[in-house]
Every structure is written in C-alpha cells, then in structure tokens.
Amino acid sequence: MPITPAVHSADIARPLLVFSRLPIPGLSTDLLRSFGWDPCWVSTEGDAEWQQRHNPMHTALVYLDTEDKLLQQMEAAFSRSPQHTQVVAIVDHDRMREPRLRRFVAQFCFDYHTLPLNLPRLFYSLGHAYGVAIIGDGYDDPHPLDTMVGGSKAMLALFAQIRKVATADAPVLITGETGTGKELTALAIHEHSARARKPFVAVNCGSIPEQLIQSELFGHEKGSFTGAHERKIGKIESAAGGTLFLDEIGDLPLAMQVNLLRFLQEQCFERVGSTQSLQTDVRVIAATHVDLEAATKQGQFREDLYYRINVLRLQVPPLREREGDAPLLAHYFLQHFAHEKNPNIKGISQAALDAINAYSWPGNVRELINRMRRAMVMSDHAQISIEDLGLPAQDPSSLTRLDKAREKAEREAIIAAIHASGKNISEAARTLDVARVTLYRLMDKYAIDI
Numbered sequence: 001m002p003i004t005p006a007v008h009s010a011d012i013a014r015p016l017l018v019f020s021r022l023p024i025p026g027l028s029t030d031l032l033r034s035f036g037w038d039p040c041w042v043s044t045e046g047d048a049e050w051q052q053r054h055n056p057m058h059t060a061l062v063y064l065d066t067e068d069k070l071l072q073q074m075e076a077a078f079s080r081s082p083q084h085t086q087v088v089a090i091v092d093h094d095r096m097r098e099p100r101l102r103r104f105v106a107q108f109c110f111d112y113h114t115l116p117l118n119l120p121r122l123f124y125s126l127g128h129a130y131g132v133a134i135i136g137d138g139y140d141d142p143h144p145l146d147t148m149v150g151g152s153k154a155m156l157a158l159f160a161q162i163r164k165v166a167t168a169d170a171p172v173l174i175t176g177e178t179g180t181g182k183e184l185t186a187l188a189i190h191e192h193s194a195r196a197r198k199p200f201v202a203v204n205c206g207s208i209p210e211q212l213i214q215s216e217l218f219g220h221e222k223g224s225f226t227g228a229h230e231r232k233i234g235k236i237e238s239a240a241g242g243t244l245f246l247d248e249i250g251d252l253p254l255a256m257q258v259n260l261l262r263f264l265q266e267q268c269f270e271r272v273g274s275t276q277s278l279q280t281d282v283r284v285i286a287a288t289h290v291d292l293e294a295a296t297k298q299g300q301f302r303e304d305l306y307y308r309i310n311v312l313r314l315q316v317p318p319l320r321e322r323e324g325d326a327p328l329l330a331h332y333f334l335q336h337f338a339h340e341k342n343p344n345i346k347g348i349s350q351a352a353l354d355a356i357n358a359y360s361w362p363g364n365v366r367e368l369i370n371r372m373r374r375a376m377v378m379s380d381h382a383q384i385s386i387e388d389l390g391l392p393a394q395d396p397s398s399l400t401r402l403d404k405a406r407e408k409a410e411r412e413a414i415i416a417a418i419h420a421s422g423k424n425i426s427e428a429a430r431t432l433d434v435a436r437v438t439l440y441r442l443m444d445k446y447a448i449d450i
Helices: 029-034 045-054 068-079 093-097 099-108 119-137 153-166 182-191 213-218 254-266 292-297 303-309 325-336 350-358 364-378 396-420 425-432 436-445
Strands: 014-019 037-042 059-064 086-091 109-114 172-175 200-204 243-247 283-288 312-315
Touching: 014 045, 029 037, 029 396, 037 045, 059 119, 086 093, 086 099, 086 119, 093 099, 093 109, 099 109, 109 119, 119 325, 119 396, 153 182, 153 312, 172 182, 182 200, 182 243, 182 283, 213 254, 254 303, 292 303, 325 350, 325 364, 396 425, 396 436, 425 436
Parallel strands: 014 037, 014 059, 059 086, 086 109, 172 283, 172 312, 200 243, 243 283
Antiparallel strands: none
16 A cells, blocks of 8 residues: 555655756755655756656656756656656746746646745645645556555654554554544555555444454354354454454453453454364554543553553544645545546635645544535535635634744745755855845744854
8 A cells, every 4th residue: 555655765755856967056965855855866868767767756856057958858858757747947037038948847847946946935846746746646546545645744754654563563553533544554554564465354343333343353153143144254364364453442342352352462262152262363453543541541441452452553643733734635635536526626726725724624634535525516616615615714723823834934944045055144045035134033033043
C-alpha cells in the first residue's frame, strides 16, 4: 500500500528534479532539504530524461536562465516527461516578455516564480504541485482510497515511523481520534513488511455481538452451538502468516481479553467446541480511539493485555494538526469520486479551500470525505463553494490559527534565507524581497539571533 508523499524514498524527504545549468540565486541543496525536499540536480536534456526514465519524480524545478539552448533542452525533455510530473519554473522577471519563454511556461509548467525568490510562495507552490502530481498519478488506481495522502510534517513523520515499525514483527498499537485513518495505517505497516504477500485481516471489535466474537476470532467446530451447521475458520486462522488488525480493541469484552492474551503469549488457540490446540503465526496490530491506560485503571481493560499489545505505538494525527493536508485531500477526493459528481463541477473555489484549511475537522478525514461527496452531488456551481460544503463562517479562533501558521512559515523562511546566504543580511533580504530594515525588524519580532 503506497503512502504519499515519500512513496519512493527511505526517509521523509520528497524527491525533486532540479533542472538548471547555473546555480539558482537564493536556493541551495541544504535549503531545499531543510524544507523537506531531496533534490537531484541535472543540467542537460539527457540527464533529465535518464532520471525520469529510471527514477521518475513527481515534481521538477527548472531554472530558465538566459541561454536559449537550455530552453530548447527543457522543451525536449519535458515534452517526453511522464504526465504525472508537475514542473515549477524560476525565471528572471524581464525574460517573461519573451514569447518563447511564455509559451514554455504556459505549455509545460504548473507555476512559475521570478527572481528574487519569495521562498514561502515557492515552497507552497512546490508542495501544491507535488500533491496535484500524486493525484494524477493515482487517478486510475482501482482502490485509490487505499493510499495515505499527506505532505504535512506530522504525516511525513508518521510515514517514517511506519517504515521502521514494518521491519519489526512485534505487536503494534495505533491510537488516534475516530476518522483519522488508523486502519489505513495498519494496512501500510502490513504492505511494507515481510508479510505483505500474506493476508491482512481486519476485525472491528466494537461491531460484533459479544456472544459471537469468540467464534468470529477463533472459529468453531460443526455442532458446537445452535446454528453451527459446519466448521468455520476464524479471523486469526485466516490471517495465518499475515497480519490481524483488531480495530477498536478497547471495546473487546473482558472475557475475550483473556483468550486474546493467551493467543498473543503462545501463538496458539482453540476453535469453539474443540479441545485441539492450533498453532499459527500472525502479527497483531490493534487500534483504539480511547485512552487504554485510563481504561486499565478503571478496570475496563486488562493491564497485562495492554502491555502485551503496546510494544510499538503509533499516534495518527488528527486532520487539524496536519497543516496544509486538508485542501490536498479535498482535491484528491474530488478526483476519486469524479463518477459521482455533478458534470458542471470543475473544481473547488479558493474561498472553499481556505475554509477547508481553517476548519478544525472534528470528524477528521471521514468528515471531509462526507462533506466533499455531498457537495459534489448537490452543488449548482462550477466550483464547490463554502456553502456547498456546509462549513461554518470562520470564527476568531480560526483566524488565530491561520495567523500562527503564517507566522510560523514566515519565521522558517527567514531562517532558511539567512542560512542560505551565509548569514549575510543584505543577501538574505534580497532573497526574501524585503528591505534590510524590514528584515531586521522581522528578526527582532521572531527572536532570530545570528
């Protein structure tokens, strides 16, 4: 199961093809890496084609300098580039008067930026381009919702943790609010593990009647109880060699917790109505939205079982903590549910995207899916609006969150520019397109000391 972005990388950096013959003013490998990108620099058409053929990247950054020959090379390379690659260009402001360059930007580029660079805008554009490329790349996937989508720091950290946990074979406990994607996280662990070719079996412990859950998990023999007309293989047995996912394990009855503990300790079980002990090799991943530690203190969950399943632990972040992911997910679901939408709908309005980004999403990704599907069917507009989504008007607390997000981005951009300039304030000010006095004032505001 793919986890997006960072699909092809062993770390959390997103791969970026940088096509440039000359150094890009105000931009360096270290700066790109500090913003979560893993740049691969190329300077010729042949190098770009080789990279895209052997290690295709979703996003490319091209520097259109004064050489017409380089522009020809780029036109040749990107005319044969995979469709999922989104190109962001950097150009000198005066060159945008040239018809050929404007034609290249219009034909091949997702966005463009002029020198001196506005770093916050550039990195926002690169992230947006990456998200759009991911959506296009996965559009024909018959099960696109099996993909974890996100570019926020919280999700990139989760992707890195998934890769680490997948290499082990110990039990995993996944915690998080309802609707955050705990089952997708469990599936990602399974698909990145050595058990990927074996079954992934999911059980919702809260949806099975208490009198049936033992039979559901362990199976039963023919005639073991009224209605048992034939032998039934349980979920544990059917997951042999693979992964058993126990969703909402906090809802498991206390009596069943004893049986599950024995299975985890000994990897053996008995079908209902049988005295034969069966051995199996299954990795258990559990998930819950409740505080199991508090439940153990209240006697609602066995302490020994809690420590048995809580060997490796992952926390899935709520959508409100995934900065910038909500609009990306909205675009993703617009593509996925395209067969359901009103044919007049062409996209999502900027006002709606801003509202999506500001909303706290108490129902997390599940709520976003529901609102998007309803809006896509009911909207009478070319673009989905705030009213179509049924989102409330922004309240003061939403504005506060947006202000803090902007301040955080501004502070990070200033630090990055100062670092890239070798602590040369004049050069950093030119990179940020502000006066030196303004930069000093911002450094004082954000307590940035060089």
